[in-house]
Amino acid sequence: MKVVAIDLDGTLLSEDLTIHEENVRAIREAQQQGSIISIATGRALFDAQNIIEKYGLNCPIIASNGAQIYVDNKKIDEQFMDPHITQPIIQWLNEENTYYQPYLSDKIVVSDRGIHHLEEELHEVVKQDPSFNKDHFWESIKVTIEQNGLQEVRGTIHPTDYDSIVKLMVVSPDTSKLKRAKEYFNQLGGCVVSSSGEFNLEIMSVGVDKGIGLHKLCDYYGTTVKNTVVIGDNLNDMPMFHVAGMGIAMGNAEEELIKIATFKTLSNNECGVAYAFNKYIQENEMVSSGLTGR
Known part of the structure; x- marks a missing residue:
């Protein structure tokens, strides 16, 4: 077989x-x-x-x-992530005004402020690098921000809102921020950080x-x-x-x-x-x- x-x-x-x-x-x-x-x-x-x-x-x-x-x-x-790991990750992402999605068993949630955060970051990235291709960025993340099962929630997602998180998806046009995020998350232990595209990080439970x-x-x-x-x-x-x-x-x-x-x-x-x-x-x-x- x-x-x-x-x-x-x-x-x-x-x-x-x-x-x-x-x-x-x-x-x-x-x-x-x-x-x-x-x-x-x-x-x-x-x-x-x-x-x-x-x-x-x-x-x-x-x-x-x-x-x-x-x-x-x-x-x-x-496999669900340990809340002791997801909570500091979510706190860091909130403090950095970063777009992210907690994956749950039956849905994916995102703050209704998420797209605004992406637009603000993109503005700063283009200001630093006028050659940055905005259309390429939006096309690259289209799958993530329009996927099936995605539900917006009002306001900020708090670190203790969800206990049973399967995966965290992080999106940013700022690749230096993604690098910093990956370094910080890896230091926490208890999680693995991967990527499926130029502008994202995927965080799962260790193992x-x-x-x-x-x-x-x-x-x-x-x-x-x-x-x-x-x-x-x-x-x-x-x-x-x-x-x-x-x-x-x-x-x-x-x-x-x-x-x-x-x-x-x-x-x-x-x-x-x-x-x-x-x-x-x-x-x-x-x-x-x-x-x-x-």
Whole structure:
């Protein structure tokens, strides 16, 4: 039994946030041949479910960068952050007037002041660097600020408002602030900090990442991560690439990911997932079974 874990944004999803029919067809064909095709995403579980159900797909899901694992129509694992860690993080973000989203089991919340904070930061960034591309910034974070399940709350989110936080998403056009934030959060201990884009940070409980989530999924199916293939494009996919038997980087992937990948496929706008199935996954299986004559 082969497990294939596929990232969503920048991988299975094209730039217009749709899944091309060629990719859908490749997933269904692989499922029909007995492979377990999983989605592995930084998105919340309910958001990922909403996306794949639009295309009639039924897949196990590693969500929130491994904090949530959903198999056979049930949640088999969910890891919450320690409030002793989330509280100082939220306090710091509030003091810095930074846009952030606490991910909960059933929704994602954001202050109704969040967009205002982004606009103020962007104004300062452009003042310091007039060449900064504002349109690129807004396009880059569009997925985050418009995602399914996002609910605005009035005023400031207080550190003690939520006890059961799955993940914290932080967004800023100020990359130096993101660097400072990452350094501070890492000093707290008890959490891991990753990224799925140029202008964000993703904070989860220690012991949570996509690679660990892949281990848990394989345990459920009675197989090992060495028998897995992963396809992704960004830094939060790296833990999977470090443990999987084969790592396939998208043509649009971060250079750090490409360096550790087994293969590089086409971009997300060129049906790179389908190409990976046809060019690398199926061909590798034929070689392993001796069907190619090599």
